[in-house]
Amino acid sequence: MGLDIRIGKIKLKNPVMVASGTFGYAKEVEGLIDLRKLGAIVTKTITLKKRPGNIMPRICETASGMLNSIGLQNEGIEDFIEEKLPYLSKIGVPLIVSISGETIKEFCELSKILDNEKAVKGIELNISCPNIKVSAFAKASADRRRSQFTVHSLIAQDKSATYEVVRGVRRTTDKTLITKLSPNVTDIVEIAQAACKGGSDAISLVNTFFGMAIDIHTKMPRLGNIIGGLSGPCIKPLALKMVWEVAKAIEKPVIGMGGIMDGDDAIEFMIAGAKAVQIGTANFVEPGICEKIIKGIEEYLKKNKIKDIGKILGNLQSK
Amino acid sequence: MKDIKAKILFNEEIGLSYFKMELRAPEIAQIAQPGQFVQVRCTNTLDPLLRRPFSVHRVRSLQSIEILYEIVGRGTEILAKRKEGEFIDVLGPLGNGFTIPSEVEGRTPILIAGGIGVAPLVFLAEKLREIRNPKSKIQIIVLLGAKTKESILCEKDFKKIGAEVHIATDDGTRGYNGFVSELFKRILRTTHHASRITIYACGPHPMLREIAEISKEKNLDCQVSVEEKMACGIGTCLGCAVKVIRRGGEEFIYKLACKDGPVFDAEEIIWD
Numbered sequence A: 001m002g003l004d005i006r007i008g009k010i011k012l013k014n015p016v017m018v019a020s021g022t023f024g025y026a027k028e029v030e031g032l033i034d035l036r037k038l039g040a041i042v043t044k045t046i047t048l049k050k051r052p053g054n055i056m057p058r059i060c061e062t063a064s065g066m067l068n069s070i071g072l073q074n075e076g077i078e079d080f081i082e083e084k085l086p087y088l089s090k091i092g093v094p095l096i097v098s099i100s101g102e103t104i105k106e107f108c109e110l111s112k113i114l115d116n117e118k119a120v121k122g123i124e125l126n127i128s129c130p131n132i133k134v135s136a137f138a139k140a141s142a143d144r145r146r147s148q149f150t151v152h153s154l155i156a157q158d159k160s161a162t163y164e165v166v167r168g169v170r171r172t173t174d175k176t177l178i179t180k181l182s183p184n185v186t187d188i189v190e191i192a193q194a195a196c197k198g199g200s201d202a203i204s205l206v207n208t209f210f211g212m213a214i215d216i217h218t219k220m221p222r223l224g225n226i227i228g229g230l231s232g233p234c235i236k237p238l239a240l241k242m243v244w245e246v247a248k249a250i251e252k253p254v255i256g257m258g259g260i261m262d263g264d265d266a267i268e269f270m271i272a273g274a275k276a277v278q279i280g281t282a283n284f285v286e287p288g289i290c291e292k293i294i295k296g297i298e299e300y301l302k303k304n305k306i307k308d309i310g311k312i313l314g315n316l317q318s319k
Numbered sequence B: 001m002k003d004i005k006a007k008i009l010f011n012e013e014i015g016l017s018y019f020k021m022e023l024r025a026p027e028i029a030q031i032a033q034p035g036q037f038v039q040v041r042c043t044n045t046l047d048p049l050l051r052r053p054f055s056v057h058r059v060r061s062l063q064s065i066e067i068l069y070e071i072v073g074r075g076t077e078i079l080a081k082r083k084e085g086e087f088i089d090v091l092g093p094l095g096n097g098f099t100i101p102s103e104v105e106g107r108t109p110i111l112i113a114g115g116i117g118v119a120p121l122v123f124l125a126e127k128l129r130e131i132r133n134p135k136s137k138i139q140i141i142v143l144l145g146a147k148t149k150e151s152i153l154c155e156k157d158f159k160k161i162g163a164e165v166h167i168a169t170d171d172g173t174r175g176y177n178g179f180v181s182e183l184f185k186r187i188l189r190t191t192h193h194a195s196r197i198t199i200y201a202c203g204p205h206p207m208l209r210e211i212a213e214i215s216k217e218k219n220l221d222c223q224v225s226v227e228e229k230m231a232c233g234i235g236t237c238l239g240c241a242v243k244v245i246r247r248g249g250e251e252f253i254y255k256l257a258c259k260d261g262p263v264f265d266a267e268e269i270i271w272d
């Protein structure tokens, strides 16, 4: 039975990867899962400089999901190369490093550094970070309206900013480039198309949905940052729909995620058009869950006598 | 650290919405240290989704562990309904527990609990007693803070191992009338061996801050077990950040309650 797939230049023995920010740098999970079984490992997002992260509380559970506002806490690229990469290199599973920056220059500096690292097979661009140019403009107009709300504008919400970032990074590296989209947009397809035009080898989606929760006794937001990103089973139908839309519209492979908890959920994403999947929040519930998800996919294929996983890709039926 | 399906050996109410659960978990029992915790999946459905952290309350003959918990929300409510004989997912032991000084002889440990914060301190007291010369005259002093006399927990467990137990209730129905931190101040005034005291505290944030301040004033070693919202319990989600002082320069750094803690040196924490 063939579970192996290819994303850009990366060969994966199965389509199950761990999602950025939900698996640390793999060492944390050592002993709780056979890491060699994973299709690929995506690291927590790395930035050029160390980021302390947001104020507490950073986590809040919601109905069948959770909100987080971690704030991309990480020790920066230098520390990553020195402290985390040696361990990750030895696992024997394709390594995809997630990066983020506030300017195109920052993204490019990061990708140049990673381009020199043989162990790094792919780069995932986390463009769900503030879009400085647009933010500055929007903030100025918001100030004029004396708005009390902070304006949040992401690179991933702007098709030309998305295109510019991807194109910039593309020039710095031949490694497989994956662009990770934010679902907080009106039309996800145009952003996906912009990323492909910029030279992305694949598109991954979705990152978390903006959300909030309030403690009615204190009337305080449950997150220190007031708003956060929603993930887990509650976002699955929303994510699935976006994956379906994007997969129909682009040629490049789509990596789907959002609330996958078992093999059946993963299959659902594949039928919608995802060539591979990423597992996020589920890792917190059960650190060994990816092994079970891989088994679940195998069982589905066996039961339905499907020889090659490619056969179910985008195979959504209509009446 | 192991993720196991543990059989529930016991799960009963021991007073005013406080429950004790015993779980068969030799892999965890054999290596758990006082102050460490486990992540329990209250139910296998998708809501509630995340595991809940609970301190290792006691270890029994290296075969099972006990947790002591209070019903405060959906997860603990469901946990209380789980039946003997059922299996439940338990991940542990997690985190860094209390540090027990290498020369315990001649030191007086004072264990201070606020409400359900007593949970890890019983295990600690038993460990301290175990490694101490049985003839030693030095006392383990325990201060128990509770809302009212019915919610005082584990008094018997501490007395059984010969600890000196003092009680404070918010409503004055038993012992000192007021907060356990005030009782702590009083006890310090009447304790003579002040220089050789180690404080171990667990309870709500404001109580821990008080205890930390008093300890600092009196120059006492103080370890606190803190609580923060956490998703994974193993350092991957970075949810349970604790602000600590950075040695040498910079304002502060974040450590993780689940991995670096839950027990911290009180002087390290920035209490804002």
Ligand SMILES: Cc1cc2nc3c(=O)[nH]c(=O)nc-3n(C[C@H](O)[C@H](O)[C@H](O)COP(=O)(O)OP(=O)(O)OC[C@H]3O[C@@H](n4cnc5c(N)ncnc54)[C@H](O)[C@@H]3O)c2cc1C
Pocket (backbone or CB within 6 Å): A061, B037, B048, B052, B053, B054, B055, B056, B067, B068, B069, B070, B071, B072, B073, B074, B075, B076, B077, B116, B119, B120, B226, B227, B228, B229, B230, B257, B262
């Ligand atoms: C390291 C650690 C050890 C703990 N040990 C114990 C223990 O031995 N016994 C015990 O009864 N409780 C312990 N707790 C707290 C326990 O985890 C929470 O009470 C529990 O998660 C609540 O779940 P729930 O679904 O019932 O409540 P929820 O519906 O999630 O919340 C109800 C209330 O509990 C608070 N709460 C929720 N999660 C946490 C949390 N992780 N920490 C603090 N408060 C929380 C919420 O703010 C809310 O006020 C510990 C927490 C930590 C971090």
Ligand SMILES: Cc1cc2nc3c(=O)[nH]c(=O)nc-3n(C[C@H](O)[C@H](O)[C@H](O)COP(=O)(O)O)c2cc1C
Pocket (backbone or CB within 6 Å): A019, A020, A021, A022, A044, A045, A068, A070, A072, A098, A126, A180, A206, A207, A208, A230, A231, A232, A233, A235, A257, A258, A259, A260, A278, A279, A280, A281, A282, B237, B238
């Ligand atoms: C605590 C937490 C931290 C995350 N950190 C990152 C991150 O650093 N970079 C990133 O691209 N996505 C991050 N994500 C988003 C996930 O990778 C994933 O896109 C999202 O959670 C949806 O998938 P899920 O429902 O399976 O969790 C994070 C999610 C969570 C819950």
